[in-house]
Amino acid sequence: xxxxxxxxxxxxxxxxxxxxxxxxxxxxxxxxxxxxxILGPTGSGKSTLVQLLAGLFKPxxxxxxxxxxxxxxxxxxxxxxxxxxxxxxxxxxxxxFEQTVFREIAFGxxxxxxxxxxIEARVNWALEMVGLNPAAVAQRMPFALSGGExxxxxxxxxxxxxxxxxxxxxxxxxxxxxGRRALLENVGRWQRETGMTxxxxxxxxxxLAVLVERVIALKExxxxxxxxxxxxxxxxxxxxxxxxxVPEPVALLQALRQAGKNVRVDCFLPAEAAAEIARAWxxxxxxx
Amino acid sequence: MRxxxxxxxxxxxxxxxxxxxxxxxxxxxxxIERGEFVxLIGPNGSGKSTLAKHLNALLLPTAGRVCIDGxxxxxxxxxxxxxxxxxxxxxxxxxxxxxxxVEEDVAFGPENMGIPPEEIRRRVDSALVAVGLSAYRxxxxxxxxxxxxxxxxxxxxxxxxxxxxxxxEPTSMLDPVGRRQVLNTIRWLNTAEGITxxxxxxxxxxxxxAQRVLVMEAGRLVMDGAxxxxxxxxxxxxxxxxxxxxxxxxxxRLRTWGLSLPQTVLTVQDMVDALC
Numbered sequence: 001x002x003x004x005x006x007x008x009x010x011x012x013x014x015x016x017x018x019x020x021x022x023x024x025x026x027x028x029x030x031x032x033x034x035x036x037x038i039l040g041p042t043g044s045g046k047s048t049l050v051q052l053l054a055g056l057f058k059p060x061x062x063x064x065x066x067x068x069x070x071x072x073x074x075x076x077x078x079x080x081x082x083x084x085x086x087x088x089x090x091x092x093x094x095x096x097f098e099q100t101v102f103r104e105i106a107f108g109x110x111x112x113x114x115x116x117x118x119i120e121a122r123v124n125w126a127l128e129m130v131g132l133n134p135a136a137v138a139q140r141m142p143f144a145l146s147g148g149e150x151x152x153x154x155x156x157x158x159x160x161x162x163x164x165x166x167x168x169x170x171x172x173x174x175x176x177x178x179g180r181r182a183l184l185e186n187v188g189r190w191q192r193e194t195g196m197t198x199x200x201x202x203x204x205x206x207x208l209a210v211l212v213e214r215v216i217a218l219k220e221x222x223x224x225x226x227x228x229x230x231x232x233x234x235x236x237x238x239x240x241x242x243x244x245x246v247p248e249p250v251a252l253l254q255a256l257r258q259a260g261k262n263v264r265v266d267c268f269l270p271a272e273a274a275a276e277i278a279r280a281w282x283x284x285x286x287x288x
Numbered sequence: 289m290r291x292x293x294x295x296x297x298x299x300x301x302x303x304x305x306x307x308x309x310x311x312x313x314x315x316x317x318x319x320i321e322r323g324e325f326v327x328l329i330g331p332n333g334s335g336k337s338t339l340a341k342h343l344n345a346l347l348l349p350t351a352g353r354v355c356i357d358g359x360x361x362x363x364x365x366x367x368x369x370x371x372x373x374x375x376x377x378x379x380x381x382x383x384x385x386x387x388x389x390v391e392e393d394v395a396f397g398p399e400n401m402g403i404p405p406e407e408i409r410r411r412v413d414s415a416l417v418a419v420g421l422s423a424y425r426x427x428x429x430x431x432x433x434x435x436x437x438x439x440x441x442x443x444x445x446x447x448x449x450x451x452x453x454x455x456x457e458p459t460s461m462l463d464p465v466g467r468r469q470v471l472n473t474i475r476w477l478n479t480a481e482g483i484t485x486x487x488x489x490x491x492x493x494x495x496x497x498a499q500r501v502l503v504m505e506a507g508r509l510v511m512d513g514a515x516x517x518x519x520x521x522x523x524x525x526x527x528x529x530x531x532x533x534x535x536x537x538x539x540x541r542l543r544t545w546g547l548s549l550p551q552t553v554l555t556v557q558d559m560v561d562a563l564c
Contacts, residue, residue, distance in 0.1 A: 042462075090461075174379065176331045176490050245467075
């Protein structure tokens with residue numbers, strides 16, 4: 001098993017009036033190459049969980065193991081393990097600080113004792129992976145790029161490190177629908193081409209429906225559901241209970257079913273829902 | 289009476305180093321009446337936020353003119369009054385918090401307007417009641433959820449007693465609970481308080497709750513009408529890189545399967561009524 005989370009509990013400001021239990025006794029396993037979505041409202045512990053998976057700080061109790069070794073253990077081991085996990089925060093473009101796109105992406109690589117030619121090759125590869133032309137953008141100032149391009153540069157700087165596990169926190173927040181679609185397609189392609197393990201935190205259920213095969217839902221620091229994406233994302237009572245919106249196509253199919261129509265409810269995309277209604281109503285597509 | 293917002297032949301160019309410029313708005317003509325609830329959509333970089341910043345004189349036209357309640361924004365003598373009439377709420381709640389308690393934060397605007405303390409007290413109290421945060425008046429804002437912080441920003445705008453509030457993607461950083469709180473508050477401000485609303489959003493479902501939808505592309509206003517009318521033009525919206533609200537999308541697909549559905553179908557309930 002690639003990732004094992006054992007009895008993970010995290011308490012912020014323990015022993016003060018602001019004490020807050022962010023995670024309670026979380027246990028889960030993630031296999032190499034899995035595509036996992038983490039779902040939950042603000043305050044459910046999602047961000048704490050992924051930051052612990054990336055080894056950014058130590059949990060109050062419990063362990064995170066990467067191939068059997070603790071990511072919070074001895075410093076030399078922990079450092080080697082942490083390099084295998086790439087975490088992109090929300091709005092990762094806000095963290096860009098270098099003068100050129102090349103230097104930004106090369107920044108982390110310089111700590112890996114790589115040869116200059118290897119650094120150049122990785123920067124070019126990473127730019128191509130995010131759909132930017134290295135020749136056109138490598139020497140540009142990040143601040144002269146659009147917001148969407150800057151986000152891709154920020155993601156490229158993580159991909160260049162060749163992480164085995166890529167964690168994205170709300171990757172499509174603030175993007176228009178074209179930007180969203182492009183980003184989701186890119187992420188899907190990186191995952192297929194590199195076989196890396198993908199963990200996506202999001203409350204955009206439609207985004208998860210496209211990208212992941214398994215969804216873990218959190219509420220008040222506990223895992224309340226863990227199963228195939230389709231099943232969890234169309235479980236309206238569960239979604240409402242944890243304070244999330246039911247996707248409109250699912251809500252429509254649920255309402256039709258309550259009105260006595262015999263329809264499936266696990267269709268998140270408008271095209272799927274329309275096809276399901278057409279089937280139940282016995283319609284024939286008119287080819288125009 | 290003149291419309292509340294009048295925009296005529298508005299052009300705006302951002303100056304760049306070396307004398308170049310980027311034209312962000314071209315030939316925009318628009319009027320908005322008092323009490324309207326208008327949504328503004330368009331791809332990133334189409335000029336939505338640039339247009340919004342002209343409504344309270346944060347930006348001034350390169351050419352053309354913008355009048356708020358009859359006052360032209362380019363006259364420096366009008367700027368104070370205009371900013372009192374048009375409030376702004378931005379995307380990131382963390383960037384809009386200035387004080388260490390909720391009530392001090394809400395009082396910030398009226399304090400700067402030189403309003404007497406008793407009147408500030410009344411305004412802060414009623415603004416906090418309006419957004420449902422009275423119980424949090426003494427809390428440090430950073431202890432609140434994202435949705436609650438955004439409600440603090442709305443209360444801050446309300447305390448200056450504006451006639452209009454411009455919301456620039458107020459929900460894009462919020463979870464569904466926060467989004468519902470903020471949208472319900474916006475709707476209430478419009479229907480109960482009669483405040484004119486301009487809501488910039490990437491969510492087509494949010495735009496569908498407005499009375500009128502404006503669409504921008506490359507600095508121009510390219511569509512303007514009731515939601516059913518604008519979203520009825522699916523092909524055109526898709527060409528602009530915009531999605532349809534999911535229910536409108538399903539309705540259009542079902543029409544290609546030969547089902548006859550009214551153009552006014554926008555919500556789950558509309559669709560259930562039409563189908564059952």
